[in-house]
Amino acid sequence: MNLSNRLESMQFSTIRKLAPFAEDAKKRGVSVYHLNIGQPDIHTPSTFMEGINNFTDKVLKYENSQGMDPLIESFIKYYLEWNIKLSKSEILVTNGGSEAILFAFMAICDPGDEIIIPEPFYTNYNGLADLASVKVIPFITKAEDGFHLPSKDEITSKITKKTRAIMVSNPGNPTGVVYTQAEIRMLADIVKENDIFLISDEVYREFVYDDLKYTSALYMKDIEDKIILIDSISKRYSACGARIGLVASKHKHLMAQMIKLGQSRLCVPVIEQVAAANLINTPKSYFTEVKKEYEERRNILYKYLLKIPGVVCEKPTGAFYIVAKLPVKSAEDFAKWLLTDFNYNNKTVMVAPAQGFYATKGLGINEIRLSYCLNTTALKDAMEILGIAIKKYVELNN
Ligand SMILES: Cc1ncc(COP(=O)(O)O)c(C=O)c1O
Structure with missing residues (x-):
């Protein structure tokens, strides 16, 4: 068969x-x-393991599909430290950043729609795009340019009627590139002018070297509702096995609809959510x-x-x-x-x-x-x- x-x-x-x-x-x-x-x-910080000990329930029940309140509140607090204001309704807890990416693709693309991504890119973007029947449209970035973005024209030349988003990983896997503020601004201008989304995978936010300044896509206030943030505790807290991530956006209708994807898998593992909520107490x-x-x-x-x-x-x-x-x-x-x-x-x-x-x-x-x-x-x-x-x-x- x-x-x-x-x-x-x-x-x-x-x-x-x-x-x-x-x-x-x-x-x-x-x-x-x-x-x-x-x-x-x-x-992994001891705060995570201590968090596991906070779990004393007698029954390991389903939790709600959006994610547990203490965890979402801890994320809100964490983002404030990065000057990013998110509210509860703007966050959906996921099974790692991987599920967050899948949800983003499923939420904004119909089969055959296109997402523009600088290559080389995190290899699982390919697999997740296949799952969602989404076409990845690459544009090339080169080792000799430190994998920085090409010109605005080069990127916009890839936009078609089927384009739904530009997606970047910043800092980049596999390239190690950290985009400058000017590069993020250029992406913001492109998505604004073409009315598409910017999927910003920021799971390596903490890992920026040489005293470079980090620019989150969410610093671009004028396109806030066009940004879909992908995040995860996997790398930040060396907690890959916890499988805790999130997708966040200020696009109200998107988040109100995306919860249906969360409901289809009921909830994210509960003990890990309880433990992850305690990570906010990790010393700086x-x-x-x-x-x-x-x-x-x-x-x-x-x-x-x-x-x-x-x-x-x-x-x-x-x-x-x-x-x-x-x-x-x-x-x-x-x-x-x-x-x-x-x-x-x-x-x-x-x-x-x-x-x-x-x-x-x-x-x-x-x-x-x-x-x-x-x-x-x-x-x-x-x-x-x-x-x-x-x-x-x-x-x-x-
Ligand atoms: C750029 C990027 N995004 C997302 C992920 C997914 O991580 P996880 O599902 O463990 O959160 C990874 C994992 O390596 C990654 O490198």
């Missing part, structure tokens, strides 16, 4: 598809440094320390990459990723080879081929995305090994 075209045409997650080869390597006794996935090793020093740690890791990763002959990349300024061009024909073949045929002192590294972060066929085939979610000692070792591997692979294939 046939399966749906929707499922058959969806891509496997590029980040996860090499996982079986990594498992085989581990079974052979080779240890694998994971530079492929954005799973931070930083401890947590963020200072985490940011310092990531900045140091970013510096290490970049320094090592610069030393590898043939590697091209720009220093990222946000999130915890970098896209690097390698002196290879197929980054996917290289990534697989690292797990199946290579080891150095019984160790190897796992990387994410960057092709899946593009929508345009043929782009990213010689690029990889690395995440710096390893401690500095492990990261240095992993980068030494990656350097040795690239040299060896190039020798073998030339």
